[in-house]
Amino acid sequence: MSDAVGIYISIPFCKAKCTFCNFASGAFGAERMPRYVDRLCEEMRAVRAGADRISASLGGSVDTVYFGGGTPSLLSATQFRQIFDALRGEFDVARDAEITLECAPGQLGDETLDELQRQGMNRISFGVQSFVDRESAAVGRLHTREQCEAEIARVRRAGVGEINLDLIAGLPHQTEESWKFSVDQAIASEVPHVSVYLLEVDEDSRLGREMLEQGTRYGAAAVPSEDDAAGWYEQACLTLDDAGVGQYEISNFARSGHRSRHNLKYWTRQPYLGFGVDAHSMLLTAEGAARFANTDDLETYLGVVVEGGPLRLFDSSQGVSSSSSFCSDVDHIGAEAAFEESLFLGLRLNEGVDLDRVRDQFGDAMLRAAMPALLEVQDAGLLELYSDRMRLTTRGRLVSNEVFSRLLIPSAA
Incomplete structure (x- = not known):
């Protein structure tokens, strides 16, 4: 990456x-x-x-x-x-x-x-x-x-x-x-x-x-x-x-x-930064990744942001504050959430998800835990599942949100 x-x-x-x-x-x-x-x-x-x-x-x-x-x-x-x-x-x-x-x-x-x-x-x-x-x-x-x-x-x-x-x-x-x-x-x-x-x-x-x-x-x-x-x-x-x-x-x-x-x-979970109203970001950290977003209100974005407000992380006008005042607006992505994202985002691509790469990155246990849901979606005709790759079918792309909702890891559902 x-x-x-x-x-x-x-x-x-x-x-x-x-x-x-x-x-x-x-x-x-x-x-x-x-x-x-x-x-x-x-x-x-x-x-x-x-x-x-x-x-x-x-x-x-x-x-x-x-x-x-x-x-x-x-x-x-x-x-x-x-x-x-x-x-x-x-x-x-x-x-x-x-x-x-x-x-x-x-x-x-x-x-x-x-x-x-x-x-x-x-x-x-x-x-x-x-x-x-x-x-x-x-x-x-x-x-x-x-x-x-x-x-x-x-x-x-x-x-x-x-x-x-x-x-x-x-x-x-x-x-x-x-x-x-x-x-x-x-x-x-x-x-x-x-x-x-x-x-x-x-x-x-x-x-x-x-x-x-x-x-x-x-x-x-x-x-x-x-x-x-x-x-x-x-x-x-x-x-x-x-x-x-x-x-x-x-x-x-x-x-x-x-x-x-x-x-x-x-779609490949590479880092990006968003600036401006309703802009979203994802940056890599030692623990995985961090996601955060700006306010979706123009007046709030243009005005002075109160303590703990949605622009706290990168708000130069507020000065340096303690970590507790901005981390509430940051979603820290650990291994389990990163695994789910790799499936959801990767399946948007026609080439699908490389299962060997997923195993190398997250280990085999998470993939085994997700396999019953994957097989269920495959049986519904929404997913093609091979030994080394999975991808949505044509019909699966039309109902992709339904597919993604079925693929939550049991322990995270």
């Missing part, structure tokens, strides 16, 4: 919030952006002291950086320069680091694109969701198919070849034919990476509340059935694979040599 750390930087600002979204993002006023960027930089400058307090390693270098959100491209060129200055002031960013920007089509200015490229950004992820204008508009997206195609061409002309397109199966008004059209358009664009998600409607989102009340706003009455959306997802897996865009993770597909290096860190 590499000791290089991945960096995730959360930018929660959006021009408009999608109707199905309940993430820690929104159409916050632009006047908050300067303070937010300042706060990100403060957090970065305090990270080493925070890591020392929990005896966690920051690794030797940074080899991936991912700007997510929200719509990070709404920041100005000057604000990105400030963030990169702070980032490089605290970390050794590798010359060949993968640096990704999430972006909504039509919301990346030329000046910002130029600055990001000067800073080493070499990968863009466009939140297309659908190439059918009616479907995009139904969930609050502001772009059209024409804009999506123009943006892909523009960033290519600028020299960015690593491009991902997000698609969502199950949007309001979507049909089998319109879904096939979106998948075919993604393939025709010849981008090297595509992410395919099933629509997940949070009950606290605008669309979720409307569906619960059996209303019609936001296209609630036109949301396809879960069975239909699952069938479209399965068809997309086959279509993309036939086009040379092979599935390597439940939601991710890539041409050869173009997998997301940053996202692979999550």
Whole structure:
């Protein structure tokens, strides 16, 4: 396992919030952006002291950086320069680091694109969701198919070849034919990476509340059935694979040599640090690992954090405190929890889990304890189990959360 750390930087600002979204993002006023960027930089400058307090390693270098959100491209060129200055002031960013920007089509200015490229950004992820204008508009997206195609061409002309397109199966008004059209358009664009998600409607989102009340706003009455959306997802897996865009993770597909290096860190339990609202981290420790997360409330993140608050670990404004004041926000991962994570996260990958590696890392006893649950899931047709490897079946990927819930170690359940 590499000791290089991945960096995730959360930018929660959006021009408009999608109707199905309940993430820690929104159409916050632009006047908050300067303070937010300042706060990100403060957090970065305090990270080493925070890591020392929990005896966690920051690794030797940074080899991936991912700007997510929200719509990070709404920041100005000057604000990105400030963030990169702070980032490089605290970390050794590798010359060949993968640096990704999430972006909504039509919301990346030329000046910002130029600055990001000067800073080493070499990968863009466009939140297309659908190439059918009616479907995009139904969930609050502001772009059209024409804009999506123009943006892909523009960033290519600028020299960015690593491009991902997000698609969502199950949007309001979507049909089998319109879904096939979106998948075919993604393939025709010849981008090297595509992410395919099933629509997940949070009950606290605008669309979720409307569906619960059996209303019609936001296209609630036109949301396809879960069975239909699952069938479209399965068809997309086959279509993309036939086009040379092979599935390597439940939601991710890539041409050869173009997998997301940053996202692979999550699924292979490599260390990563998150900065900003609702950002999560996992660092290695002598005992295993430590996981922690920032507040999901923007005002709390921007304001003064009280004793024991969610930003306590890396909050430079609070000064040095006793360990008891911040460890309550840190989840220390021992061997048993690490074993479970290795199964859950590894099974997201099409190649599955290397059982010999698991035995080498955790010993044979934990694997034997989990075997009854593994055999049960295998009998249900959700898991393929071999002497040296296990992986989800196609049906298992559709109900992966159910599979993972069955694989809790008996002593931890």
